[in-house]
Amino acid sequence: MAKSALRVLEIMEFVATCRNGATHSEISLALGIPKSSLTELLRDLQRPGYLQHDRQSGRFSIGPQIMFLTHSYIKNLNIVRVGSPFVHELFLAINEYTTMTIPKGDEVVVVCSETLPSPLSHSLNLGEHLPMLSSAVGRAIVAFMDESEQREIFERFKPINYTPFTQTSLEVIKKDLELTRKTGIADVRDEYRLGIIGLAAPVFNVNGRPIASIGVALPSARKDRAYEENVKKLLLECTASLSRSLGANLTASPPSVFRDTDDTDDVDLETASLRARS
Known part of the structure; x- marks a missing residue:
């Protein structure tokens, strides 16, 4: 899978596990994504509504477009x-x-x-x-x-x-x-x-x-x-x-799923993710 696609999934899963959403810095630190790259990815996710941004708190949370995908899945189940x-x-x-x-x-x-x-x-x-x-x-x-x-x-x-x-x-x-x-x-x-x-x-x-x-x-x-x-x-x-x-006991994918061994610019995702959850 393309690196950018993996990053998008990684970001959405991480934000979904944060009860009150996550800031730009928290996402960058937890997932080891350079802030400059993360800014573009977050902007791309906001446009269609997969993520939403609270300007007052600066936190990102799951957007309403996810509900469309969820409804489509359940309807066809x-x-x-x-x-x-x-x-x-x-x-x-x-x-x-x-x-x-x-x-x-x-x-x-x-x-x-x-x-x-x-x-x-x-x-x-x-x-x-x-x-x-x-x-x-x-x-x-x-x-x-x-x-x-x-x-x-x-x-x-x-x-x-x-x-x-x-x-x-x-x-x-x-x-x-x-x-x-x-x-x-x-x-x-x-x-x-x-x-x-x-x-x-x-x-x-x-x-x-x-x-x-x-x-x-x-x-x-x-x-x-x-x-x-x-x-x-x-x-x-x-x-x-x-x-x-059927969706029971859903949990986010382990960080290793998103790890790209060819990515020398990013920190180890598993270590960063564990740091964020500790």
């Missing part, structure tokens, strides 16, 4: 389109039934699935609705909802015995949700389908809200705890990657 490749990659890694669901009222809806020919392939079809509190894919979402949303779901909960092992005690389910929040994984065994262990993890959006879940179904007859732990690890990696793709 489709959880099925974005999430399907992640579901596929997880399926290839474990060769077990893998699905993605989204919340709808007191249920979750299957929007994507991958499976090998087996009895499991007929258990969950695209568009099928599952109970929010009796399925792993549902509990993975509820566990990370805010308290008011959880309370509404709890108030509407009507226990149904899907199997002899279905948990109908709301207090027990709440304890299970607490464990899910600690581990990141919802683990439901034989509660919705006999013979099936459901493992699921939530997917978060840019606001940190759980907007989907990815689940894996394993035969409960398979007694292999080490294998289950590996599946859980891969599941958490998958949902974390998808969440990042």
